[in-house]
Amino acid sequence: MKKMFLIIALAIVSFSFIEADERNPKVIPPQDGTISISGAFALYPMVVKWADEYQKLHPNVRIDISAGGAGKGMVDALSEMVDIGMVSREIYPQEVKKGAYSIAVTKDAVVATISAKNPVLKDIMAKGIKKTAFVNAFVTGTAKNWGQISGVKNNSVVHVYTRSDACGAGETWAKYLGKKQEDLQGVGVFGDPGLATAVQQDPLAIGYNNIAYAFDSRSKRQNAGMRIAPIDLNNNDKLDPEENFYTTMDEMISAIANNKYPSPPARDLYFVMKGKPKNKIVADFIKWVLTDGQKYVHDAGYINLSKEKIQGELTKLKL
16 A cells, blocks of 8 residues: 555656646756757857856756858758757758758847948948948949948048858848848958958958957947948938947847848848757757747847747747
């Protein structure tokens, strides 16, 4: 009789733990193992933060992260060289046919960047740059000097920089200009950090970066030696107050969240797997990212997904 009572009691305890876990998606069972992640520079700083916080909860879980561009993240995920690919662009239909399964985890944006020593910096900050001027610099190559970009007299030659690696930032910036990444002109530089450094070191440079590389996450100000080139959204040759949201990271994040900054170059960022995640540790990590992990998004310089979007992504996981 005592033995039977003990069996029933243990069953009740086990059932109550299962019920608690189903009711509260934030409860993650103890575990150990390794998660491998590669891909977009855009997501790299955010994923590093997520991994650090997750490993505090699960010190026996090792998370290996490497940045190499969205293209590499997609290739690595589809070939199952990694558990998760970081991708900072929309997923192509042909990639879905190959088994790409994407989960949106956060948002950010691509911004045009110039040197803090640009010869017409004051005019650009007052007037902004028109979309047509960006097209003439990055696509047609007809904007040869800073006067043609800024609309003020200046013959300083424009030095255009672009990404040499297949990346979401390049694809997103090109899409804003009505093209594809391979249509962008300029000196090719590998990676977000490399392009940011090129712009910082060249007073005549123009490039583009994800906002995580345009702002200092600690000071929330634009990175030293670099300025975000504001867009004259209404083409009236002046930067109106409602268009001027680039000074701090918080202003920029708010503008993106409230759709004041155009999409593209604002975009969702994705985790991509070869099919739905089969590894329970990987699935639990993604689930945590979409729940508790979202509280780290804003301070890291990214934009939270809407509650509706998060619920949709959790439903796709079907955990």
